Amino acid sequence: MNWKNRICSSVDAVFRHKSLSLQLILLYMRKIVILLLSIFVLLACKRTSQVAKVEEKAITVPAFSSDSAYLYVKKQVDFGARVPNTKAHEECAVYLASELKRFGAKVIEQKADLIAFDGTVLKSVNIIGSFNPKAEGRILLFAHWDSRPWADNDPDPKNHKKPVMAANDGASGVGMLLEMARWMGQNSPTVGVDIIFFDSEDYGKPASAGGDPAEDSWCLGTQYWAKNPHVPGYTARYGILLDMVGAPGATFYREQASEYYAPRVVSAVWSQAKSLGFGQYFKDEKGGAITDDHIYVNKISGIPSIDIIQYDPNTESGFGAYWHTIYDTMENVDKNTLNAVGTTLMHVVYNEK
Ligand SMILES: [Zn+2]
Numbered sequence: 106m107n108w109k110n111r112i113c114s115s116v117d118a119v120f121r122h123k124s125l126s127l128q129l130i131l132l133y134m135r136k137i138v139i140l141l142l143s144i145f146v147l148l149a150c151k152r153t154s155q156v157a158k159v160e161e162k163a164i165t166v167p168a169f170s171s172d173s174a175y176l177y178v179k180k181q182v183d184f185g186a187r188v189p190n191t192k193a194h195e196e197c198a199v200y201l202a203s204e205l206k207r208f209g210a211k212v213i214e215q216k217a218d219l220i221a222f223d224g225t226v227l228k229s230v231n232i233i234g235s236f237n238p239k240a241e242g243r244i245l246l247f248a249h250w251d252s253r254p255w256a257d258n259d260p261d262p263k264n265h266k267k268p269v270m271a272a273n274d275g276a277s278g279v280g281m282l283l284e285m286a287r288w289m290g291q292n293s294p295t296v297g298v299d300i301i302f303f304d305s306e307d308y309g310k311p312a313s314a315g316g317d318p319a320e321d322s323w324c325l326g327t328q329y330w331a332k333n334p335h336v337p338g339y340t341a342r343y344g345i346l347l348d349m350v351g352a353p354g355a356t357f358y359r360e361q362a363s364e365y366y367a368p369r370v371v372s373a374v375w376s377q378a379k380s381l382g383f384g385q386y387f388k389d390e391k392g393g394a395i396t397d398d399h400i401y402v403n404k405i406s407g408i409p410s411i412d413i414i415q416y417d418p419n420t421e422s423g424f425g426a427y428w429h430t431i432y433d434t435m436e437n438v439d440k441n442t443l444n445a446v447g448t449t450l451m452h453v454v455y456n457e458k
Pocket residue numbers: 253274307429
């Protein structure tokens with residue numbers, strides 16, 4: 106406003122030294138100048154309000170629906186245990202890829218024959234859905250979608266050869282990411298996002314087999330992708346793995362490998378959860394060190410990645426009591442937990458510039 110007044114008084118100063126006809130011309134000129142200035146101010150104000158609107162839109166975080174995420178978890182479980190080389194596994198792969206396509210993602214099904222610790226050839230498929238595929242700044246979100254073939258941690262040894270339904274240990278993270286994908290198709294985040302459902306994570310060597318624990322017999326799909334990324338030279342700002350994220354009252358501690366490779370990502374996610382009121386789920390304390398998909402994304406791909414994984418200090422394994430038992434079913438999936446993790450992640454992704 107001060108700037109406009111200064112211009113007008115300088116026009117008045119010129120007026121006092123001119124003849125009448127010149128004064129008339131100058132009168133018109135003065136009106137034109139004032140008119141032009143008014144238009145300029147008006148346009149400037151309009152532009153400012155448009156910028157404000159764009160900024161406002163950029164930080165609008167869609168409301169994660171835990172009802173919807175729950176149904177995506179249930180849908181997977183309804184196929185049966187998604188053990189590689191079974192019909193349920195094949196059908197679920199078709200479902201996951203078609204859902205990502207329906208939400209508008211660019212989908213790649215990365216198929217591979219992976220060799221298990223016992224020599225079994227696992228017909229595997231990593232399912233990759235990309236949003237904003239051309240954006241340079243990217244975030245990687247991932248979970249495993251296969252089920253463990255053996256409930257070898259079940260309290261009853263008779264169940265050790267039965268498959269795990271994997272409602273939490275697999276389907277919960279995938280269901281949550283499907284719900285996030287549904288939003289990304291409708292209301293794109295500023296950054297590019299790649300969602301990967303990794304296969305053959307849970308075919309690792311059972312402890313009962315004895316001998317070498319064969320750590321690398323786990324996470325076969327991730328190891329394959331890390332060595333053969335779907336885009337040559339693929340990288341992302343950071344990665345977030347979701348594993349066992351749906352149990353009632355689950356607690357997530359700062360997993361040690363995540364702390365080692367990506368401490369800033371851990372801090373950002375945990376503080377986001379706290380600010381949203383989910384501090385009872387995200388404990389700001391050190392958890393265990395877990396062999397999980399994020400290890401290979403860190404070590405081979407070099408993308409700083411964290412694992413949001415349930416840690417239960419009261420069980421011998423450190424995982425939920427349902428872990429690798431026949432009780433990893435929908436009864437052990439809770440919408441409040443899905444909401445806490447899903448809402449936190451939506452804020453993390455949508456606030457990324
Ligand atoms: Zn597992």
